[in-house]
Amino acid sequence: MNQNEDRVFEKAMENQSFRDLMARIESSNAGQEKYARKQYRMSQITALASVIVLAVVLYTASVLIPRVNVTFQNMELIMEDMKVISSELAEADLSGLIQNVDRLAVSSQENIDTAMEKLNTIDIDGLNEAIRNLSEVVEPFAEFFGRFR
Secondary structure, three states: OHHHHHHHHHHHHHHHHHHHHHHHHHHHHHHHHHHHHHHHHHHHHHHHHHHHHHHHHHHHHHHHHHHHHHHHHHHHHHHHHHHHHHHHHHHOOHHHHHHHHHHHHHHHHHHHHHHHHHHHHOOHHHHHHHHHHHHHHHHHHHHHHHHOO
């Protein structure tokens, strides 16, 4: 019976080992399932975040690209105007212009000096005396013509 008991004991041990092994496998499967659910959830979150980022990028591109394009066109126009202005300045005779302005200022000063000299030569007292004399001569005529009206 010893052999028979050994076999029963071995079978019981095998059953117990098998149960332990199965319990470990079930526990491992449960952990893998839990991890797979978390991984699935993270995949959903990643996909949603990718869609949001794509939407933001598309919106930004649709709003900013036309503005950048208009700004670039404006910059090109400004650069063309700057080229024209710089070429006109290069062609302009600035030293001649400055000399002409200087000559104008000098001649204006000379004319002012001449006018001041002429004003200073006028005898104001004599002019006042002449006006008074003229007034004395014209006054009787004014009275005479005033009566016949």
